[in-house]
Amino acid sequence: MRPTLNKNVQHIEISGIRKFFNMVSDEKDVTSLTIGQPDFHTPDHVKNAMKEALNENKTTYTHNAGILELRTAIADFYKNNYQVSYNPASEIIVTTGASQAIDITFRTILEQNDEVILPGPIYPGYEPLIRLAGGTVIHADTTQDNFKLTKGNLERCITDRTKCVVLPYPSNPTGASFTREELHDLATFLQDKNIFILADEIYSELVYDQKHVSIAEFNEVKDRTIVINGLSKSHSMTGFRIGYALAPSWLAGQMLKVHQYNVSCASSLSQYAALQALTEGAKDPQNMREEYRKRRDYVYDRLVGMGLEVNKPEGAFYFFPKISFNNYTSFELGIDLVRNGKVALVPGDSFSYLGEGYMRLSYAYDFDTIRVGLDRLEAYLTKVKDS
Secondary structure (H helix, E strand, O other): OOOOOOHHHHOOOOOHHHHHHHHHOOOOOOEEOOOOOOOOOOOHHHHHHHHHHHHOOOOOOOOOOOOHHHHHHHHHHHHHHHOOOOOOOOOEEEEEHHHHHHHHHHHHHOOOOOEEEEEEOOOOOHHHHHHHOOOEEEEEEOOOOOOOOOHHHHHOOOOOOEEEEEEOOOOOOOOOOOOHHHHHHHHHHHOOOOOEEEEEOOOOOOEOOOOOOOHHHOOOOHHHEEEEEEOOOOOOOHHHOEEEEEOOHHHHHHHHHHHHHHHOOOOHHHHHHHHHHHHHOOOHHHHHHHHHHHHHHHHHHHHHHOOOEOOOOOEOOEEOOEOOOOOOOHHHHHHHHHHHHOEEOEEHHHHOHHHOOEEEEEOOOOHHHHHHHHHHHHHHHHHHHHO
16 A cells, blocks of 8 residues: 555646657657747856856855845836836745746645636646645636737636636747736726736746736736746746746735745855846847847748738747647647657647647747748648648
8 A cells, every 4th residue: 555645746747848848859850849948048147147156155045035136136127127116125035936936826825726717828837836736727718819818708717716817928828918908907807806916927028019018017906916027038047947926015925934945045046147137137138039029020921821820929939820630639730740740849738728729839949940840830731731
């Protein structure tokens, strides 16, 4: 006999993105457009700051919430870029990546059977954390609303057990983002409802045709909003594992207790690298964003030229075209694309059941890789149509 395990753990699965990536990784001569990993190197000045911190023996525990200099830089970043004010001493927690910030948020606010509304299709990292915290997931179908959560599809999902709404914009996998008017409509709708808002803004610096707007800007809901962000996408620092949570002090103080017993503090060396990125690297995201914009426009023209139904992304670095034929599930299509088209895209059902019939394409790759991948996709689709 074996001791029993936590049923919540047993009932969650490995991310569909990674599951698919691992399945096809041994295939030969396949061009992959799957992973959301920036192809830029971390800026040299950021790496040098980390080396200096190491040489200066800044290798001890820090304050549980992170070094005050970094929290101050985060506060300045949000004030200067998004016109939202947070107290660095009491309303900001530096975390081990944005994922840990999301985890401590759910473990702080959720009780057994509380409901969390997720706008689908959606990145698969939220649902397991909700379930591990005892919550229940409710998917709001955004496929008929340009992949954006609206007052209408939100209203249909709210019950007396709704505890939190997740706003993951700019979106992975769809690239959708909100205008100020759209976001204000949601804030106005939610202002008299006793519901938390978790705004995952990890792609906030990768918005192309307008400025990112944070829902925390609206005073109607700021006192119940938790903003999640980090340095992984904006400064190509995925391996540094620095994220952060912004929340009103009454809530941040409770989240800090969970964070303290979870990891004590984020890596000291990574914190000093992040400090450098936020204080001296303001232009780093701009340079990356312009390159991503060129890739986005190229990929969009190519996909439209293939006759695919696809929205032009407003942010992040993903496309989510509708590709469905031969009664294939999206997973089966993904496998066939790899084996017969020699190109790998992520099956849409990795992003909840609402992603069925779609495929995610990442353009966080160099132009040559993108071009070859699209050439192979086009050849595959032409062959299918002619057969």
